[in-house]
Amino acid sequence: MTQTPTTPLLDTVHYPADLKAVDDKLMPQLAEELRAEMIDAVSRTGGHLGAGLGVVELTIAIHKVFDTPHDRLIFDVGHQCYPHKILTGRRDRIRTLRQENGLSGFTKRDESPYDPFGAAHSSTSISAGLGMAVASELEGVKRNVIAVIGDGAMSAGMAFEALNNAGSLDARLIVILNDNDMSIAQPTGAMSAYLARMASGRTYMGIREVGKKLTAYLGKNIDRAITRAVEHARGYVTGGTMFEELGFYHIGPIDGHNFEHLLPVLRNVRDNSDGPVLIHVMTQKGKGYAPAEAAADKYHGVNKFDVVTGAQAKAKPNAPSYTNVFAEALIQEAGFDERIVAVTAAMPSGTGLDKFGKAFPGRCFDVGIAEQHGVTFAAGMATEGLKPFATLYSTFLQRAYDQVVHDVAIQRLPVRFPIDRAGFVGADGATHAGSFDVAYLACLPGFVVMAAADEAELKHMVRTAAAYDDGPISFRYPRGEGVGVEMPERGQILPIGKGRVMRQGTKVALLSFGTRLAECLLAAEDLDAAGLSTTVADARFAKPLDEDLIRQLATHHEVLITVEEGSVGGFGSHVLQFLAMQGLLDGGLRVRPLAMPDIFMDQASPEVMYAKAGLDRKAIVETVFKALGTHAAAGFAGTVTPLKP
Structure with a gap:
């Protein structure tokens, strides 16, 4: 076990208000201590490391300059929120990150008033921030709303929709573009910082507003021409023309690890801006921890690791992961059929498409964080005879549902949907649990919906x-290893x-859809031991249903239990309808019908989550006995006793 780092300055900061008393000159020391605390915490729990290390200085600067939680601070995605949690009264629980009954790995509204908006999926921050800014104006409350969005998240259309709307509303919104990967533009040292301070200062911004008022007297066309000419000229120097066109006042790029650059700009924006502002900040993923700096992709999300060496603890797998099995199978099939193509939305390694x-x-096509575009892009390829595999996590496919319905299903286009992360996902909790895809796909006419029981x-x-070429088809599989x-x-x-x-049995039928099949087989052993002859079947398909199989199970058994790792409205609901x-x-x-409970379940180990959901071996057996109005004797000794009324 590593020794907890010594953090004398950080020990004096329990909430953002405490930062006000810390001298600006001590900010680098505070950043060093905060970074050490975060590295130690994540080394013990696992979690998202690189992104949080990259925003340490930025997080400190925002909380020091602004009055949170009155001023609203929204982190897009939430991968980078660990330093924020440490500074906002949650340091004493930071080593419970992503653990059962511990802190969430993302921002979460019911966890702290400093988390005004829950986030775990990408590109929502600007929309949410704009809503908060408009609400504050309507209520007559003066506050700053700050949305911190990574450059990767800016690849999503939703972010640009929000930027466009914010510019037209002229709302008081501060967007901080955390450029840590795409390198949209490089800062130019002292000159860049000087220009950013000048552009965000009272003098320049005041002249800009006066100029707007003066040119307004000359008519809208002349006003617009002069204003755009000025902003274009400034854009050539600062790189912000695109954002200016969307109605934002652009500042930067500036060094996101330099407090002498960050603090003056943030204070100027706080004191002098009224409309939407975008601050372009350059940061480095994994900043301050050599292994993470050297391999940002491998240290984006980590298991427990040794702080000194950076070596991550990984259990030896007993079976290949479902994701790897999918990737290798798709490569194999693509070798036989050159029409097979693959599409992913910014998750090539997560889906195996790397x-x-x-x-x-x-x-192979990575469309960025643009699931809607990705699905319709695949549909377009399907019209020309290609065989696209639109490979997405279950929860990410939700974001493209209209495209699935309108652009794929109605036209009966043969787009293939491999759906990763089906079912519970453990430490990522409710935001990434694949709960709903069966329900929202199996209701669509002509859609084939499958679930793999094993690798x-x-x-x-x-x-x-x-x-399959007769229309859209999907198949789902969970996170983690196969069953061997x-x-x-x-x-x-x-x-x-x-x-x-x-x-084959005669009294009880367990009909599984998906990877709960292994638990059904174990439950059948217990039921047989209790004198209840049990059939176990693997449905394979939620749509179309195997009607002959279901009819046989219903006709020749007293009890029929359907088991699935999805929400109500999915496989079991279709069986009941039939x-x-x-x-x-x-x-x-x-x-x-056994399905996921009608709740959003917080993070825990998958085993604990399945037990809570009533989808494990024990719960299946208990469901059978309750259906029969009996319960098993101790140890399932082969006798059954009636339940008390």
Whole structure:
């Protein structure tokens, strides 16, 4: 265990108000101590490291200059919020990050008043900040609203929609563009800092406003021409022409690790600006920690690690990860079919498409944080005979739902949707849990919806999707390792809408959709031991349903339990609809659909989350006994006793 760092100055700062008493000259020392505290905390819990290290100085400067939480500070995505949490009364819990009953790895409204907006997905900060700024104006409350957005998040259309709206409303909104990766423009040292201070100062901004008023008397056309000429001229020096065109006053780029640059600019903007302002700040991911500086991608999100060496603790896998199985299967199929292409939205490594991109660089497309565009882009390729695999996390696909409906489903275009991170995701909590994709896809006419029960099934589904040309098709798989089944050399083409029976019984039927199949098989052993002969089936398809299989299970068993790692409205709901319409519930069949509970569940280990959700072995067995009005004797000794009324 590493020794907790010594932080004498940071120890005096419990809340942002305490920063007011700290001399500006001591800010670099405070930044060094805050960085050390964050590195130590994340080394013990794992989490997002690089982004937070890059905004240490910026976070300190914002809290020192502005009056949070009265002034609203919004971090886009939230990956970079750990220093913010330490400075806002949560330092005593920082080593519970992403743990059960601990601090969230993202900003969260019910965690602290210093988190005015919860964020874990990208590109929402400017929209939310604009809403807060307008609300403050309508309520007559004077406050600053500051949105910190990374350059990657600026690739999303939503960010530009918000910028465009904010410029037209002329609202009091401060957007800080944290340029830590794309290198939109390089700061030019002392001259850049001098220009930023001048441009944000009272004199320049005052002259600018007077100039606007004077030219207004000359008519709108002349006013507009002169104003744009001035801003274009300044844009050539500061690089802000695009943002000026959107109605923002642009400042920067400035060095985001230099307090002599940051503090004067932030104070000038606080004291002198009325309309929307964009401050372009240059930072370095992983700043101050050599391993993270050298490999920003590997230290974006980390497991527990040794602070001295940077080595991350990784358990030896018992089976390949689902993501790797998908990537290798897609590469294999692409070798047989040159029409296969892959699309991702800023997550090539997270989805495994970085491997596909290396194998087929001309057939892999990263569209940036632009899921809506990515889906319609794939639809366009499908119209020309290509076989696009639009590969997204379940929760990210939500952002493109209209495109899935309008641009893909209605036109019955054969876009393939590999859906990663299906089900609970552990430490990332509710924001990244793949809960809803079955419900929101299986309701669409003509959509084929599959779920892999294990890594071999995933390989079959990749090939099935590649061969399917009659419309859109999706298949979901979870985060983490497979279950260790024997892998086929190549996947098989599955018959559409057909499941499989894994073991045969006579009294109880467990119908699984997805990777809860392993728990169903274990539960069946317990039920058999209790004298309840149990069938276990793998549905494979939520749409189209295997109606023959379901009819057989309903007709020849007393109890039918559906089990899925998705929300109500998904697979179980479709099974119940079919049973009801076919009159298969009229004969006394006891059906119990097990799905994710109707809550947003906070972070914990996946095992704990599945137990809380009632989707593990024990809960499945208990559901069967409750359906029968009995409970098992201790140890499932093969006897059953009635439940007390």
